Amino acid sequence: MSPMPGVAEAGRRLRDGETTAVRLLEGALERAASSEAQVHAFLTIDRERAFETAARADADLADGIDRGPLHGIPVALKDNMCTRGVETTAASQILAGYRPPYDATVVSRLGEGGAVVVGKTNLDEFAMGSSTENSAYGPTYNPWDTTRVAGGSSGGSAAAVAIGSAIAALGSDTGGSIRQPASLCGVVGMKPTYGTVSRYGLIAFASSLDQIGPLTRTVEDSALTLEAIWGYDPFDGTSYSGDYPDPKAGLERGVDGLRVGVVKELSGDGYEPAVEAATGEMVASLESVGVEVVEVSLPSFEMALSAYYLIAPAECSANLARFDGIRYGHRGQGVTTEALMARSRAEGFGPEVTRRILLGTYALSAGYYDAFYGQAQRVRAAIQDDFAQAYQQVDVLISPTSPTVAFEAGARTADPLAMYLSDICTIPSNLAGHPAISLPVGLDSQGLPIGFQLMAPPLGEEVMYQVAAEVERLAGFDLAPALPEVAS
Amino acid sequence: MNWEPVIGIEVHVELLTDSKMFCGCAVRFGAEPNTNVCPTCLGLPGALPVTNRAAIESIMAIGLALNCEVSERSVFHRKNYFYADLPKNYQISQFDIPVCTGGHLDIEVAGVTRRVGIERAHMEEDTGKSTHVGAGGRIHAAESTLLDFNRSGVPLVEIVSRPEIRSAEEARAYAQELRSVVVELGVSDARLEEGSMRFDANISIRPRGSSELGTKVEVKNMNSFRSLERAVEHEIARQVELVESGGAVVQETRHWDEEAGVTHSMRIKEGSSDYRYFVEPDLVPMVLNREWVQQIRETLPELPAQRRERYRDDGLAEALAGVLSAADRALRHIYEDAVAGGADPKAAANWVTGEVIGWSRREDVDSSELQLDGVALAELVGMVGEGRISSSAAKDVLDGVLRGEGSPGQVAAARDLIQISDRTSLGALVAEVLEANPKAVEGYRGGDEKVVGFLVGQLMKATQGKADPRVVDELLREQLLA
Amino acid sequence: GATPTRLYTPRAMPVEIDIAHVARLARLDLSEEELEGYKNQLGLILEHAARVQSLDVEPHVENAHPLGLFNTFREDIVLPSLDRDEVMASAPETADGYFVVPPAMEGE
Numbered sequence A: 001m002s003p004m005p006g007v008a009e010a011g012r013r014l015r016d017g018e019t020t021a022v023r024l025l026e027g028a029l030e031r032a033a034s035s036e037a038q039v040h041a042f043l044t045i046d047r048e049r050a051f052e053t054a055a056r057a058d059a060d061l062a063d064g065i066d067r068g069p070l071h072g073i074p075v076a077l078k079d080n081m082c083t084r085g086v087e088t089t090a091a092s093q094i095l096a097g098y099r100p101p102y103d104a105t106v107v108s109r110l111g112e113g114g115a116v117v118v119g120k121t122n123l124d125e126f127a128m129g130s131s132t133e134n135s136a137y138g139p140t141y142n143p144w145d146t147t148r149v150a151g152g153s154s155g156g157s158a159a160a161v162a163i164g165s166a167i168a169a170l171g172s173d174t175g176g177s178i179r180q181p182a183s184l185c186g187v188v189g190m191k192p193t194y195g196t197v198s199r200y201g202l203i204a205f206a207s208s209l210d211q212i213g214p215l216t217r218t219v220e221d222s223a224l225t226l227e228a229i230w231g232y233d234p235f236d237g238t239s240y241s242g243d244y245p246d247p248k249a250g251l252e253r254g255v256d257g258l259r260v261g262v263v264k265e266l267s268g269d270g271y272e273p274a275v276e277a278a279t280g281e282m283v284a285s286l287e288s289v290g291v292e293v294v295e296v297s298l299p300s301f302e303m304a305l306s307a308y309y310l311i312a313p314a315e316c317s318a319n320l321a322r323f324d325g326i327r328y329g330h331r332g333q334g335v336t337t338e339a340l341m342a343r344s345r346a347e348g349f350g351p352e353v354t355r356r357i358l359l360g361t362y363a364l365s366a367g368y369y370d371a372f373y374g375q376a377q378r379v380r381a382a383i384q385d386d387f388a389q390a391y392q393q394v395d396v397l398i399s400p401t402s403p404t405v406a407f408e409a410g411a412r413t414a415d416p417l418a419m420y421l422s423d424i425c426t427i428p429s430n431l432a433g434h435p436a437i438s439l440p441v442g443l444d445s446q447g448l449p450i451g452f453q454l455m456a457p458p459l460g461e462e463v464m465y466q467v468a469a470e471v472e473r474l475a476g477f478d479l480a481p482a483l484p485e486v487a488s
Numbered sequence B: 001m002n003w004e005p006v007i008g009i010e011v012h013v014e015l016l017t018d019s020k021m022f023c024g025c026a027v028r029f030g031a032e033p034n035t036n037v038c039p040t041c042l043g044l045p046g047a048l049p050v051t052n053r054a055a056i057e058s059i060m061a062i063g064l065a066l067n068c069e070v071s072e073r074s075v076f077h078r079k080n081y082f083y084a085d086l087p088k089n090y091q092i093s094q095f096d097i098p099v100c101t102g103g104h105l106d107i108e109v110a111g112v113t114r115r116v117g118i119e120r121a122h123m124e125e126d127t128g129k130s131t132h133v134g135a136g137g138r139i140h141a142a143e144s145t146l147l148d149f150n151r152s153g154v155p156l157v158e159i160v161s162r163p164e165i166r167s168a169e170e171a172r173a174y175a176q177e178l179r180s181v182v183v184e185l186g187v188s189d190a191r192l193e194e195g196s197m198r199f200d201a202n203i204s205i206r207p208r209g210s211s212e213l214g215t216k217v218e219v220k221n222m223n224s225f226r227s228l229e230r231a232v233e234h235e236i237a238r239q240v241e242l243v244e245s246g247g248a249v250v251q252e253t254r255h256w257d258e259e260a261g262v263t264h265s266m267r268i269k270e271g272s273s274d275y276r277y278f279v280e281p282d283l284v285p286m287v288l289n290r291e292w293v294q295q296i297r298e299t300l301p302e303l304p305a306q307r308r309e310r311y312r313d314d315g316l317a318e319a320l321a322g323v324l325s326a327a328d329r330a331l332r333h334i335y336e337d338a339v340a341g342g343a344d345p346k347a348a349a350n351w352v353t354g355e356v357i358g359w360s361r362r363e364d365v366d367s368s369e370l371q372l373d374g375v376a377l378a379e380l381v382g383m384v385g386e387g388r389i390s391s392s393a394a395k396d397v398l399d400g401v402l403r404g405e406g407s408p409g410q411v412a413a414a415r416d417l418i419q420i421s422d423r424t425s426l427g428a429l430v431a432e433v434l435e436a437n438p439k440a441v442e443g444y445r446g447g448d449e450k451v452v453g454f455l456v457g458q459l460m461k462a463t464q465g466k467a468d469p470r471v472v473d474e475l476l477r478e479q480l481l482a
Numbered sequence C: 001g002a003t004p005t006r007l008y009t010p011r012a013m014p015v016e017i018d019i020a021h022v023a024r025l026a027r028l029d030l031s032e033e034e035l036e037g038y039k040n041q042l043g044l045i046l047e048h049a050a051r052v053q054s055l056d057v058e059p060h061v062e063n064a065h066p067l068g069l070f071n072t073f074r075e076d077i078v079l080p081s082l083d084r085d086e087v088m089a090s091a092p093e094t095a096d097g098y099f100v101v102p103p104a105m106e107g108e
């Protein structure tokens, strides 16, 4: 199988008549067929619907109707985004068989953009996790080594893009859920500024942190996909209605004269040597092309993980209260409404989700609010302060995306805290609501991808992509995992 | 011992917006179940709220009408509790920064005005409706519950009074005055029977003169002003009896049973009051800047209390001012135009609140469609004052005017109701009557006073009752003594 | 509110958890064993989380929308509602246009 082209390249071939949307879709589905048994990136694939859309995309192009960069491009959707009439479970038992009566705003935008939805990808239940092992429908494994995790919670989307069963995918990022799996799967994952991509129709985990973003093979594809999905949405009360940056504007500009800050707090104990080495090499390369690199300290980052594990569960404890077995979803037995609710929820939620609901309920409950949730919000404000000060000295901040490469499946499932540490580098951007991107910069000695993170100020997507494009050129990473043998 | 009741009232008022608080579903009473619902008000996965500007302007108007401070910055909180008719299992409400704080409302009981403090008024969303089916639809005996979410997400303003109400009568007066205010503002129809206005009462008692508060009981489920008054009455009595018989009031919520006329305890689950409030992360803060508040202030209509005051200044008595002030806008305008046209306010007010209202009820004509304006009423009042028509004839004239037969003058003429009060023509008639009744004249001169009445009767017969009785009496006595 | 303006004075927060009460608030019908397990895990996580109490600087930024958004209102305009049959299709139990549940417990 020839390697799957990127968004830009596929778009060129489509418009030059070298390929069709239907053929691109066939290619994506072949890759899925040959890898799903080992990787399990998808929860739902609706071939019929996908081929209909692809055929329409081809017909439109033939009629001279061009819907933009994603026209005819096979795209995968994380299964926590509502698709009208198509099963949407957020990888939870409690939503088994649920077919939403409406489309998420991003799904409508993809439709208007002519994208072809291949299917719904696997995730940690309700996006709570860093390995996609918390899926009620079984884990997603890493295409580079199927004994290892794909990362999470958007593990299915990251794996699908790595394999090429989709050219681009959407994920959601609450504490690193796009960037960390992108890092572990060797693809580009980006979390936009909070409020720039509508959350309407995204099944909420932690409303003040959740943000939808693209997973792609290249930085340019990332910018193109972002442009197709972001923008003001009147159905999201936190949606930004002002001027948006142009993520493509700086892609070819180079980085001469830019200042980059290496975050002191995101290194040292717990960081694999290969990861720190790769970060160091990229820093050196950036300096060699005229970037001024300085070390910056953001002390509040030491408390970011703690604040996150109070704020996210608190919000999730309320967001997931609606799953009560009354209007939709799994219903347990109960002689009173209360008993029915409590049974439905105990049966429908997996252990990690249950743990976080309990944690959040406790953190908000009378007597503990100030000490935990209230204080966590102040830490969050302190993190925003530290970022603001750092951005007075530098244009972007850099760090590893994850302290480690993909870990063995099962290695951290018994130890929540160890699992939570996977997000130590990505969480600060969520707490601040700032944009950040992870892109692959190399493989470790075991052939596992290493990710590199760039963080930028709010609405700093242009400079973020400007530097990301340079990092991509410097790393020259264009590898894809070898497709597993087709199980016969 | 002499006990003093301490009562605070929480009123929930549904706003009359076209769409719901946080979604575009229609606000409509009595629609087919679950037809005015969308992902947001059904709490579907992924749905988000967006605040209705009109609802915020309505609560600002309510706050200003209740003399509250409108917070310059206000936020929504999530109030977390599980209940079948609450789709998200949290209510978007307000906690420590409500839109309105610290106002007051003046009420009148038996002619005495009292000022009741308003603690706060905050914005929230209504729940859906549960219907408990099974034995008599009574909660206790319910076999299953039917859920309709049409009401879910309807804008709801909660107005909390300070515990400054001292009797069941005052409780009722407070609720009624509050209703007249929101209705006057046009922000709610406040229909008790449809549940668009609901109240809960917090009631405690303490020895008169004591300053600390007793244990309070919350009483729910009063669906008319009368049942509010009865429930409060009953609960006060229950607490007094309880305490005087050596018992103690327990903090609880009690349910008012309209038929039985008693309150009974609702078994409250422990911990149910831990609402785990936190700032609603799906909504951004509201900044209600002074310019905006001023704009709202300028749109406020005259409120019932202000109007009563103005009518009293016209010289109307307390009661009459109250009745007129509560009358329909159209009727008040007839009165106000008549007075502007020079009519005596008291007479005009009596006509409007008496005959005119009576006629429109009898004839079932809406007050806005009456064929009577202030000019006509002023003319009518004038004619009676000048004695050109008798007050009984005036009722016929009004009837004619209301039936569109013309101005009072035209009707009086057409219906031939003008009184003869001109002395020369009546003088001639009197002379004729005396001539025709020599015996009576004899009798009078012989000291028989009764014959005067007989002679007046004769004269009235001669004029088909149109002679002005006062003038006739005068002339008779003159000529008899001549 | 969620962002107390006063500085929170750090103190070791004793992590005692009435796990049964918490599960009750969260409407999770869990067994004794499950409750015990979660109680221990919560204890560990909260010990780590208690680190937030060591913050001893007063942040300048008020925690709100990162882009400082406020007053994002919608105008009072009616939009079409959902088709009832499509809504009811995902409901576990319905009867003539209503969602159906067992009798309510009172309170709240």
Ligand SMILES: [Mg+2]
Binding pocket: B012, B124, B158
């Ligand atoms: Mg309320």
Ligand SMILES: [Zn+2]
Binding pocket: B020, B023, B024, B025, B036, B037, B038, B039, B040, B041, B042, B153
């Ligand atoms: Zn709605």
